[in-house]
Amino acid sequence: MTTLDFSPRPGAAPLPRMVLAQAGAEARAMLRNGEQLLLTMIIPILLLVGFSQAALIDVSGSRIGFVTPGILALAVMSTAFTGQAIATGFERRYGVLKRLGATPLSRTGLLLAKTCAVIAVEIVQVVVIGAVALALGWSPQGDPLWVVLLVLLGTAAFSGLGLLMAGTLRAEATLAGANLVYLLLLGLGGVVFPLTKFPDSVRPVLELLPITALTDGMRSVLENGAGFPTGPVIVLACWTVAGLGLAARTFRWE
Amino acid sequence: MRAGGSASGAGAAVEISGLIKRYGRTTAVDGLTMTCGRGEVTAILGPNGAGKTSTIEICEGYRRLDAGTVRVLGLDPADASLRPRLGVMPQAGGVPPAARAGEWLRVVSRFYAHPLDPGALLDLLGLTEHARTPYRRLSGGQQQRLSLAAAVIGRPELVFLDEPTAGLDPQARHACWDVVTGLRDAGVSVVLTTHHMDEAEKLSDHVVVIDHGRVVAEGSPETLTGAERQLRFRARPGLNLDELLSALPPGSAAKESPAGHYIIEGQVGPQLLATVTAWCATEGVTAEDLSIERRTLEDVFLELTGRELR
Numbered sequence: 155m156t157t158l159d160f161s162p163r164p165g166a167a168p169l170p171r172m173v174l175a176q177a178g179a180e181a182r183a184m185l186r187n188g189e190q191l192l193l194t195m196i197i198p199i200l201l202l203v204g205f206s207q208a209a210l211i212d213v214s215g216s217r218i219g220f221v222t223p224g225i226l227a228l229a230v231m232s233t234a235f236t237g238q239a240i241a242t243g244f245e246r247r248y249g250v251l252k253r254l255g256a257t258p259l260s261r262t263g264l265l266l267a268k269t270c271a272v273i274a275v276e277i278v279q280v281v282v283i284g285a286v287a288l289a290l291g292w293s294p295q296g297d298p299l300w301v302v303l304l305v306l307l308g309t310a311a312f313s314g315l316g317l318l319m320a321g322t323l324r325a326e327a328t329l330a331g332a333n334l335v336y337l338l339l340l341g342l343g344g345v346v347f348p349l350t351k352f353p354d355s356v357r358p359v360l361e362l363l364p365i366t367a368l369t370d371g372m373r374s375v376l377e378n379g380a381g382f383p384t385g386p387v388i389v390l391a392c393w394t395v396a397g398l399g400l401a402a403r404t405f406r407w408e
Numbered sequence: 409m410r411a412g413g414s415a416s417g418a419g420a421a422v423e424i425s426g427l428i429k430r431y432g433r434t435t436a437v438d439g440l441t442m443t444c445g446r447g448e449v450t451a452i453l454g455p456n457g458a459g460k461t462s463t464i465e466i467c468e469g470y471r472r473l474d475a476g477t478v479r480v481l482g483l484d485p486a487d488a489s490l491r492p493r494l495g496v497m498p499q500a501g502g503v504p505p506a507a508r509a510g511e512w513l514r515v516v517s518r519f520y521a522h523p524l525d526p527g528a529l530l531d532l533l534g535l536t537e538h539a540r541t542p543y544r545r546l547s548g549g550q551q552q553r554l555s556l557a558a559a560v561i562g563r564p565e566l567v568f569l570d571e572p573t574a575g576l577d578p579q580a581r582h583a584c585w586d587v588v589t590g591l592r593d594a595g596v597s598v599v600l601t602t603h604h605m606d607e608a609e610k611l612s613d614h615v616v617v618i619d620h621g622r623v624v625a626e627g628s629p630e631t632l633t634g635a636e637r638q639l640r641f642r643a644r645p646g647l648n649l650d651e652l653l654s655a656l657p658p659g660s661a662a663k664e665s666p667a668g669h670y671i672i673e674g675q676v677g678p679q680l681l682a683t684v685t686a687w688c689a690t691e692g693v694t695a696e697d698l699s700i701e702r703r704t705l706e707d708v709f710l711e712l713t714g715r716e717l718r
Binding site for chain 2: 255
């Protein structure tokens with residue numbers, strides 16, 4: 155009755171094919187998941203529209219010009235940190251990471267795939283958020299190269315923190331923790347509320363948060379047309395080294 | 409034992425010697441030694457907690473051993489070059505709950521150089537109409553079949569199946585058996601764990617019974633069950649078997665297990681059969697379901713591992 159040819163013909167596919175297949179699966183999973191979309195798309199767009207249209211904050215220049223860079227930073231954090239932490243935490247819990255360990259896809263390949271998937275989702279986010287902002291009268295300044303650099307560095311920093319959480323905590327704790335951190339950083343990192351609203355004593359601390367660095371950097375380029383964002387790049391690089399380094403040492407695969 | 413084995417190189421598919429695995433104070437595997445032949449189906453039988461899954465997960469490279477040696481296709485189980493050559497079906501899970509069955513199988517197939525066609529495999533396992541169903545909405549049996557499909561899709565040389573038919577309905581079990589038979593016919597080595605004696609008897613070339621982390625018996629199903637035959641019948645409980653024994657040739661044995669089920673062992677032939685039925689007539693009982701058969705693997709298993717629940 156068996157019509158398939160089961161005769162052994164083992165072999166691993168080329169790494170790029172494996173990584174693309176896994177990245178596609180992860181990106182589809184993120185874009186299909188309702189809760190994930192709430193964090194990565196709906197909340198950022200609601201904040202973008204709300205804070206640019208209503209006079210909820212007073213900024214010196216155009217409101218859309220101030221808010222959009224912050225929302226782009228939030229979008230990066232929501233996918234690279236919150237979404238990735240939650241998804242990976244549950245993959246660990248459901249034995250998905252363990253099962254993948256029995257396939258030719260190496261751990262390096264899996265991490266590459268996750269990175270590609272996160273970047274793919276971020277591209278969708280930037281396109282959608284950018285389109286909404288442009289429709290609302292946004293006129294971005296600066297060199298797109300610095301924006302790409304900031305997004306990539308922010309992705310690396312937040313991925314490190316997300317994987318650190320997913321690889322050490324229980325899936326439920328990761329779920330709760332990642333959402334809490336998302337809310338806290340949204341409130342404290344200058345995403346929509348300018349840092350100038352906070353007391354002088356806490357501002358130096360807030361400026362060291364990865365979300366603040368990313369928001370500052372994006373704003374300096376996109377709103378003010380500034381050049382290479384040195385300060386934010388240094389802060390994000392430090393978070394990247396610390397986060398990815400700790401995650402690599404502590405990650406438990408099952 | 410079977411022609412047309414893949415045997416790309418000599419040696420066993422799996423060789424385990426003096427394997428010890430501890431979890432804290434518990435010793436799950438306690439000096440286990442066994443060999444799984446190339447191109448053969450090896451069934452590992454044992455009660456819950458006997459060390460089956462620990463053993464198989466060490467072979468799959470998931471767990472480290474504490475002592476002993478394990479060679480899988482001649483290599484250390486941690487050797488990354490083994491990954492494409494092995495197929496693995498875990499006892500449960502391993503698939504993202506939201507992933508659609510067909511999509512997930514296709515993704516797994518992309519990890520291999522010469523995969524089977526995912527669609528054909530879904531078809532063979534009766535999953536075609538569930539190809540778009542998320543994993544979490546599949547029934548337990550459908551999830552098991554999808555997991556089996558993923559274990560064989562890369563055309564491996566050696567497949568580990570941890571309780572492949574647990575929770576399957578009869579149709580699904582037969583579909584699974586067909587796959588295992590197909591694998592063996594194609595020269596693939598298969599190592600499976602099971603609680604189902606009939607499964608081990610039907611499918612395997614080699615049976616290893618383990619208990620408390622050690623091998624308590626191994627051999628082909630035929631050698632394990634022995635050539636000895638038994639006479640079995642049902643009648644009202646509580647017959648006085650001592651009377652019957654005195655009428656039977658010396659060396660015979662009779663027991664009631666469970667109540668109302670009688671088993672006579674010894675020189676099972678026309679004479680013994682006549683003696684038993686004549687005795688039943690004098691007792692005024694009708695022997696029902698009277699049969700002469702070999703011991704089953706289940707009998708052997710219970711003798712070896714006891715009847716108490718664990």
